[in-house]
Amino acid sequence: MSRADHMDVAAYALGVLDPQDAERFEEHLATCWACAAELETMVPVVGLLSGIDGEAMAALEQTHTDPALLDRTLMAVRRDRRRTRMRQVFATAAAVVVFGGLSGAGIAGVFGGDEKPVPQAGPTLTAPVTAPPSPGPTKSGPGVGDDKGIEGDQHDATDPSTGVKTTMWLASKEYGTQIAVQLTRLPGPRTCRLVVVRKNATSEVVSTWSVPGGGYGTNTNQLPLExxxxxxxxxxxxxKIQVQSVDVNGVASPLVTVADL
Incomplete structure (x- = not known):
């Protein structure tokens, strides 16, 4: 593009270019970030001069002796000024400026040449936080009880009095012990809890849950609870680890116990 195209910004902003030159400059403006940026900086000035064009400036030379001619000239200019078109042009210029800002490296290669790219900060990596799993019931469904992928040593137990059957997987952790439990032949409705009994005779309730009327692993609901x-x-x-049933008065009774630890 010729140097003259870069020098037409002010003339175009003031609307003094003829239609052919204006169209040529608009084609140039669509690909020239520098001219678009310069045109954007002229918005305040053009706003102040929006009521005057090249013909009005020429007409002002004749108004020293004829004030009425000045009034008629200004009225004609105000009727004919192209505010709508100028707003569209400035919007286009702003879009080109934004695009140029987003692709600064490419623009620097065209206009800046020697400027070094500013290094960008990369993503910050954070160390994973390891915490004990939250105690509580989890989902039940097909495939529950498959020991593949379950961490820990497996322990099976069936209570001869209640008929409740369990499989537990116990895994040592830095924070203590992780417990995974599967229950079947567990009738409902009832409230249950999982109790850890230590060798020093102290105990700890580590989970509680409700059993629906159909129970788990029963004729009504064949899906086990995990x-x-x-x-x-x-x-x-x-x-030992024990599953207990708790009645409405808070009295607990054992349902099944894993003691071979």
């Missing part, structure tokens, strides 16, 4: 919990007690300090 839940997970954790305790601060090391595995070596645990004597």
């Amino acid at each position: 839940l997970s919990a954790s305790t601060s007690a090391p595995l070596r300090d645990i004597e």
Whole structure:
């Protein structure tokens, strides 16, 4: 593009270019970030001069002796000024400026040449936080009880009095012990809890849950219940883990116990 195209910004902003030159400059403006930026900086000035064009400036030379001619000239200019078109042009210029800002490296290659790119900060990596799993019931469904992918040593137990059956997986952790539990032949409705009994005769309730009327792993509902919990007690300090049923008065009775730890 010729140097003259870059020098037409002011003339175009003031509307003194003929239609052919104006169209040529608009084609140039669509790809020239520098001219678009310069045109944007002229918005306040053009706003102040929006009522005057090249013909009006020429007409002012004749108004020293004829004030009425000045009034007629200004009225004609105000009727004919092209505010709508100028707003569209400035919007286009602003868009080109924004695009140029987003692609600064490419613009620097065209206009700046020697400027070095500013290094950009990369994503900050944070270390994963390891915490014990939240105790409480988890989902039940097909495939529950498959020991593939379940961490810990497996322990099976069936209570001869209640008929409740359980499989538990116990895994030693830095924070204590992780417990995964599967229950079947568990009738409902009832409220249950999982209790860890330590070798020093102290106990800890690590999870509670409600059993619906159909129970889990029963003729009514064949799906077993799977839940997970954790305790601060090391595995070596645990004597047994027991599933208990709690009545409306808060009295607990054992349903099934894993003691071969």
